Amino acid sequence: EAQVTQNPRYLITVTGKKLTVTCSQNMNHEYMSWYRQDPGLGLRQIYYSMNVEVTDKGDVPEGYKVSRKEKRNFPLILESPSPNQTSLYFCASSLARKNEQFFGPGTRLTVL
Amino acid sequence: QKEVEQNSGPLSVPEGAIASLNCTYSDRVSQSFFWYRQYSGKSPELIMSIYSNGDKEDGRFTAQLNKASQYVSLLIRDSQPSDSATYLCAVNLGSNYQLIWGAGTKLIIKP
Numbered sequence: 001e002a003q004v005t006q007n008p009r010y011l012i013t014v015t016g017k018k019l020t021v022t023c024s025q026n027m028n029h030e031y032m033s034w035y036r037q038d039p040g041l042g043l044r045q046i047y048y049s050m051n052v053e054v055t056d057k058g059d060v061p062e063g064y065k066v067s068r069k070e071k072r073n074f075p076l077i078l079e080s081p082s083p084n085q086t087s088l089y090f091c092a093s094s095l096a097r098k099n100e101q102f103f104g105p106g107t108r109l110t111v112l
Numbered sequence: 113q114k115e116v117e118q119n120s121g122p123l124s125v126p127e128g129a130i131a132s133l134n135c136t137y138s139d140r141v142s143q144s145f146f147w148y149r150q151y152s153g154k155s156p157e158l159i160m161s162i163y164s165n166g167d168k169e170d171g172r173f174t175a176q177l178n179k180a181s182q183y184v185s186l187l188i189r190d191s192q193p194s195d196s197a198t199y200l201c202a203v204n205l206g207s208n209y210q211l212i213w214g215a216g217t218k219l220i221i222k223p
Contacts, residue, residue: 098209103155
């Protein structure tokens with residue numbers, strides 16, 4: 001089944017404790033992206049990747065890191081999480097940037 | 113001015129009626145247009161994509177694109193309570209295909 005997977009689905013952590021949210025797609029898509037979604041603010045792009053080893057900042061990159069060492073994986077790293085990073089996070093992928101994006105199930109992160 | 117605008121709603125429609133959702137976008141080179149449905153706490157799910165002027169139909173859904181007037185709309189015929197969700201409009205703007213998201217319209221179908 002073609003899909004985007006994310007792990008974990010739910011995470012409660014404390015300020016400053018490094019964490020990684022994994023994202024993987026099995027559709028051989030070149031483009032991958034991370035979003036956060038907060039009430040009233042809609043979807044905001046954090047980082048995106050046009051292809052392996054090519055990443056770029058989105059609209060809200062501060063406090064986040066990403067890497068794209070393999071085509072299928074695009075992990076999101078929070079080196080020192082803070083409470084304002086409490087949010088619902090989505091990973092998405094598409095054949096190319098101009099194509100429709102397919103979303104993972106989401107990761108609900110709470111930083112205490 | 114936001115580049116992609118939607119009425120936040122909520123839009124309340126009786127069951128069985130036609131729901132009409134609208135999205136306007138700024139005057140840039142627009143490439144492709146998408147409608148997504150999102151249930152509360154779930155991920156966005158692609159409903160329709162449209163690339164050229166006119167109508168595109170898929171089951172109970174019809175997307176309408178008018179590039180001259182810079183709007184794209186989504187019609188849902190025979191609305192069902194299960195159609196109650198937030199509908200997101202997304203537009204590829206500019207030559208670099210940057211995808212811009214609207215804030216979404218909350219649709220409520222009343223039985």
